Amino acid sequence: xxxxxxxxxxxxxxxxxxxxxxxxxxxxxxxxxxxxxxxxxxxxxxxxxxxxxxxxxxxxxxxxxxxxxxxxxxxxxxxxxxxxxxxxxxxxxxxxxxxxxxxxxxxxxxxxxxxxxxxxxxxxxxxxxxxxxxxxxxxxxxxxxxxxxxxxxxxxxxxxxxxxxxxxxxxxxxxxxxxxxxxxxxxxxxxxxxxxxxxxxxxxxxxxxxxxxxxxxxxxxxxxxxxxxxxxxxxxxxxxxxxxxxxxxxxxxxxxxxxxxxxxxxxxxxxxxxxxxxxxxxxxxxxxxxxxxxxxxxxxxxxxxxxxxxxxxxxxxxxxxxxxxxxxxxxxxxxxxxxxxxxxxxxxxxxxxxxxxxxxxxxxxxxxxxxxxxxxxxxxxxxxxxxxxxxxxxxxxxxxxxxxxxxxxxxxxxxxxxxxxxxxxxxxxxxxxxxxxxxxxxxxxxxxxxxxxxxxxxxxxxxxxxxxxxxxxxxxxxxxxxxxxxxxxxxxxxxxxxxxxxxxxxxxxxxxxxxxxxxxxxxxxxxxxxxxxxxxxxxxxxxxxxxxxxxxxxxxxxxxxxxxxxxxxxxxxxxxxxxxxxxxxxxxxx
Amino acid sequence: xxxxxxxxxxxxxxxxxxxxxxxxxxxxxxxxxxxxxxxxxxxxxxxxxxxxxxxxxxxxxxxxxxxxxxxxxxxxxxxxxxxxxxxxxxxxxxxxxxxxxxxxxxxxxxxxxxxxxxxxxxxxxxxxxxxxxxxxxxxxxxxxxxxxxxxxxxxxxxxxxxxxxxxxxxxxxxxxxxxxxxxxxxxxxxxxxxxxxxxxxxxxxxxxxxxxxxxxxxxxxxxxxxxxxxxxxxxxxxxxxxxxxxxxxxxxxxxxxxxxxxxxxxxxxxxxxxxxxxxxxxxxxxxxxxxxxxxxxxxxxxxxxxxxxxxxxxxxxxxxxxxxxxxxxxxxxxxxxxxxxxxx
Numbered sequence: 001x002x003x004x005x006x007x008x009x010x011x012x013x014x015x016x017x018x019x020x021x022x023x024x025x026x027x028x029x030x031x032x033x034x035x036x037x038x039x040x041x042x043x044x045x046x047x048x049x050x051x052x053x054x055x056x057x058x059x060x061x062x063x064x065x066x067x068x069x070x071x072x073x074x075x076x077x078x079x080x081x082x083x084x085x086x087x088x089x090x091x092x093x094x095x096x097x098x099x100x101x102x103x104x105x106x107x108x109x110x111x112x113x114x115x116x117x118x119x120x121x122x123x124x125x126x127x128x129x130x131x132x133x134x135x136x137x138x139x140x141x142x143x144x145x146x147x148x149x150x151x152x153x154x155x156x157x158x159x160x161x162x163x164x165x166x167x168x169x170x171x172x173x174x175x176x177x178x179x180x181x182x183x184x185x186x187x188x189x190x191x192x193x194x195x196x197x198x199x200x201x202x203x204x205x206x207x208x209x210x211x212x213x214x215x216x217x218x219x220x221x222x223x224x225x226x227x228x229x230x231x232x233x234x235x236x237x238x239x240x241x242x243x244x245x246x247x248x249x250x251x252x253x254x255x256x257x258x259x260x261x262x263x264x265x266x267x268x269x270x271x272x273x274x275x276x277x278x279x280x281x282x283x284x285x286x287x288x289x290x291x292x293x294x295x296x297x298x299x300x301x302x303x304x305x306x307x308x309x310x311x312x313x314x315x316x317x318x319x320x321x322x323x324x325x326x327x328x329x330x331x332x333x334x335x336x337x338x339x340x341x342x343x344x345x346x347x348x349x350x351x352x353x354x355x356x357x358x359x360x361x362x363x364x365x366x367x368x369x370x371x372x373x374x375x376x377x378x379x380x381x382x383x384x385x386x387x388x389x390x391x392x393x394x395x396x397x398x399x400x401x402x403x404x405x406x407x408x409x410x411x412x413x414x415x416x417x418x419x420x421x422x423x424x425x426x427x428x429x430x431x432x433x434x435x436x437x438x439x440x441x442x443x444x445x446x447x448x449x450x451x452x453x454x455x456x457x458x459x460x461x462x463x464x465x466x467x468x469x470x471x472x473x474x475x476x477x478x479x480x481x482x483x484x485x486x487x488x489x490x491x492x493x494x495x496x497x498x499x500x501x502x503x504x505x506x507x508x509x510x511x512x513x514x515x516x517x518x519x520x521x522x523x524x525x526x527x528x529x530x531x532x533x534x535x536x537x538x539x540x541x542x543x544x545x546x547x548x549x550x551x552x553x554x555x556x557x558x559x560x561x562x563x564x565x566x567x568x569x570x571x572x573x574x575x576x577x578x579x580x581x582x583x584x585x586x587x588x589x590x
Numbered sequence: 591x592x593x594x595x596x597x598x599x600x601x602x603x604x605x606x607x608x609x610x611x612x613x614x615x616x617x618x619x620x621x622x623x624x625x626x627x628x629x630x631x632x633x634x635x636x637x638x639x640x641x642x643x644x645x646x647x648x649x650x651x652x653x654x655x656x657x658x659x660x661x662x663x664x665x666x667x668x669x670x671x672x673x674x675x676x677x678x679x680x681x682x683x684x685x686x687x688x689x690x691x692x693x694x695x696x697x698x699x700x701x702x703x704x705x706x707x708x709x710x711x712x713x714x715x716x717x718x719x720x721x722x723x724x725x726x727x728x729x730x731x732x733x734x735x736x737x738x739x740x741x742x743x744x745x746x747x748x749x750x751x752x753x754x755x756x757x758x759x760x761x762x763x764x765x766x767x768x769x770x771x772x773x774x775x776x777x778x779x780x781x782x783x784x785x786x787x788x789x790x791x792x793x794x795x796x797x798x799x800x801x802x803x804x805x806x807x808x809x810x811x812x813x814x815x816x817x818x819x820x821x822x823x824x825x826x827x828x829x830x831x832x833x834x835x836x837x838x839x840x841x842x843x844x845x846x847x848x849x850x851x852x853x854x855x856x857x858x859x860x861x862x863x864x865x866x867x868x869x870x871x872x873x874x875x876x877x878x879x880x881x882x883x884x885x886x887x888x889x890x891x892x893x894x895x896x897x898x899x900x901x902x903x904x905x906x907x908x909x910x911x912x913x914x915x916x917x918x919x920x921x922x923x924x925x926x927x928x929x930x931x932x933x934x
Contacts, residue, residue, distance in 0.1 A: 050741075054741070055741075056741055056744070056745070058748065100918070103918055103921045103922045103925060104921050104925065106925045107921065107924060107925050110627055110740045110741065110744060110881075111877070111921060111924075113741070113744055114627065114873065114877060114917075115917060115918070115921055117629075117870065118870070118873075118874065118914040118915075118917040118918075119914070119917075119918070121867075121870070121910060121914045122910060122911045122913075122914035122915045125907075125908070125910040125911045125914075126908070126911050129907040129908055129911070239752070242748055242752060245745065245748070246749075249745060281760060283763075285756075285759045285760075285764065286756060286759070287756055287759070287760065288756075289752040289753070289755065289756040290752075290753050290756035290757055290760070292749075292752060293749040293750065293751075293752040293753030293754075293756065294749075294753055296745065296746070296748075296749035297731050297746055297749050297750065297753075300735060300738075300742055300745060300746055300749070301734050301735055304738075304742065
């Protein structure tokens with residue numbers, strides 16, 4: 001990745017400052033920095049979960065507790081080496097996180113955080129009441145870590161280990177987010193419909209990001225156990241879990257560096273408040289939470305992106321403006337024989353309660369033809385699209401695609417078979433660049449896992465995916481806007497981005513829902529030209545469109561729908577003369 | 591366990607379950623109308639109980655200061671808005687409502703000695719002190735970001751919860767309080783004794799639930815709230831203000847919370863932070879109802895009450911573990927029932 005000079009210099013200054021810190025600072029400040037590092041590791045996981053994936057958890061402290069207690073128990077009771085208890089702690093955390101994720105992630109977004117609250121409480125009481133884990137007094141005498149023959153006994157010794165791990169995780173997180181799997185995680189925030197239609201297994205992406213965040217917390221807990229040489233339930237309580245979320249939100253929940261900033265701000269503020277508030281109020285207690293709570297409400301009201309973006313304004317932003325051009329092209333799917341039947345819809349019906357939106361509609365689309373689905377507003381065209389593409393399955397009827405029954409398959413499986421679509425209400429991720437949005441369409445054409453992405457073993461494949469995306473963008477005439485945030489484009493052009501994204505999937509059937517709406521005349525002509533070219537290549541296209549000039553000049557065949565039923569079907573000129581169609585559009589002569 | 595203990599535990603279970611059911615109803619109501627997951631519901635229970643205890647002990651409850659502070663904050667915000675819009679005629683009403691009424695209440699608490707007043711008056715004073723905090727919270731913390739995602743609103747809720755718990759410690763100290771029973775009556779039920787207070791809690795809960803039912807079925811405001819819960823935009827187009835619906839639902843939730851606190855305070859010792867766990871148990875009930883169905887939520891809450899009572903007998907150290915782990919099979923069951931969920 002190309003980085004601007006400024007960012008590199010800032011990063012270097014930061015690293016040099018870290019290297020020098022233990023030599024220059026007092027024991028107290030080194031300890032403070034150690035804690036900031038430990039908290040930042042947990043917060044980094046939350047940034048990925050909340051800011052990027054749009055999910056959240058109040059139970060991260062409990063995951064840290066799993067890492068800490070596993071290690072404390074195994075090292076003190078069974079004398080296992082701390083370097084072996086790290087993977088053991090990660091395994092325990094992964095098992096718990098995966099089962100919790102499987103249970104809650106299929107439900108709507110708020111059940112996960114509620115589940116984590118309950119889970120955070122129940123684990124806290126479990127730690128405090130299990131005799132084997134020392135009850136509320138905890139486990140003491142946890143052995144220190146050894147690196148080679150050096151024993152890490154003091155906070156100063158630990159400092160480099162904590163910050164090296166933190167910086168390593170930040171790097172891995174950045175790498176992951178800038179990859180195919182990372183784009184899939186970022187797509188979660190836009191709702192699951194688009195992501196699923198692009199072939200992304202959204203429950204899997206959610207579970208991955210949830211598990212990764214939990215594992216980060218477990219690493220922090222493991223470090224904590226061996227730094228403190230003692231564990232008890234308090235640092236893994238729900239209150240601490242809430243504090244982690246505050247750190248993420250205050251720092252900047254969508255930025256990896258916000259994790260360090262937030263952990264630093266809250267930790268220092270807490271230290272300071274714990275000194276001053278009891279003096280002010282004349283008694284002791286967790287009064288800092290009052291201030292934190294108010295601060296949180298203020299941040300969420302006034303600066304929902306946190307403090308990091310405010311700092312970021314002071315140095316120029318790096319914008320990536322290049323993708324590799326000379327990489328081998330992605331393999332293309334062999335297209336079916338032109339004229340062969342691609343899609344066959346038979347007696348498709350869809351009811352919403354008592355409303356029949358589609359009533360026994362049948363039609364076919366062949367390879368190498370453009371078929372238009374037209375009809376007045378509310379005729380059920382978009383419903384039909386959702387039924388065919390698996391986004392909102394039909395109530396009854398059959399859909400076969402390339403000879404295979406698909407009406408009961410989920411959208412991502414249908415996408416894998418080679419059907420790709422656009423949405424009438426544009427579903428792009430406005431903050432992501434056009435090229436990254438389009439690359440989401442190519443999701444199914446990559447293989448590399450998130451582990452490969454985190455250690456950059458996916459670069460060749462990712463370059464291919466981005467090159468493919470760039471090519472489709474050029475094809476749709478958006479070359480100059482490739483690196484702009486897609487939300488900056490006018491609506492008509494955003495529709496073109498949707499088409500480019502659908503094309504990046506290398507489909508043999510393209511479903512376009514009102515692609516020409518909002519386009520100017522010249523752009524419409526260019527779009528029509530593109531669709532003709534795709535047809536000539538052998539792609540089948542199913543088109544919903546209101547612009548009759550556009551449809552009649554382009555379509556090979558037309559199906560007219562009205563009130564959910566098929567009203568007429570035929571060649572464009574037949575349809576234009578059909579009295580029933582004329583009546584549906586213009587009203588009958590009384 | 592013999593029958594007598596079983597009955598005793600059952601009595602505990604029903605009493606706590608009734609309180610959880612009330613809270614669960616309030617949580618479902620607030621979530622349906624405003625999409626806010628009202629974590630601070632439990633603080634209203636604690637504030638209700640502790641305010642009553644303070645009044646009975648002849649102390650000025652700290653909630654008075656909170657009421658005055660929040661009233662002033664609202665008056666400042668609303669006043670500034672009115673001045674900017676040059677609608678000066680609204681100022682007296684804003685001041686009267688947000689500063690005048692709390693001041694009057696505080697003054698009357700100082701003037702008479704609340705410890706000597708009859709119990710119903712003390713309860714009424716408690717409700718007057720605690721219930722208005724709920725709509726004030728809505729105005730200050732939630733209304734400015736009413737259109738934000740459920741997630742952002744949830745984080746605000748948690749922030750409000752920690753703030754109120756901290757304030758609770760400042761107001762009431764770390765010691766717990768228990769108020770004297772409302773009634774000394776008891777009834778023989780076979781071998782076991784049925785406490786009058788238990789009967790009172792159950793009867794009051796049922797009455798409140800019936801009252802809520804009539805409110806939602808028979809009154810215009812109740813119907814307006816239901817309409818908002820079903821379709822926010824649609825309700826707004828029909829002239830139902832989203833802000834009003836929010837304030838109203840929060841007032842109801844605050845009233846249910848504070849009243850539950852008053853009911854429960856003779857039964858258990860309430861500390862400044864007890865509300866959270868009580869509220870969360872209401873939540874487990876509400877989640878059993880999918881945060882949508884009132885009868886299921888109430889039934890779930892009663893189930894939580896029983897589970898808690900019996901697990902405190904069998905494995906008292908793991909009482910909380912058992913109650914909060916229950917949520918996992920419940921979520922699993924819900925997730926198997928839901929086939930396809932698309933977040934709005």
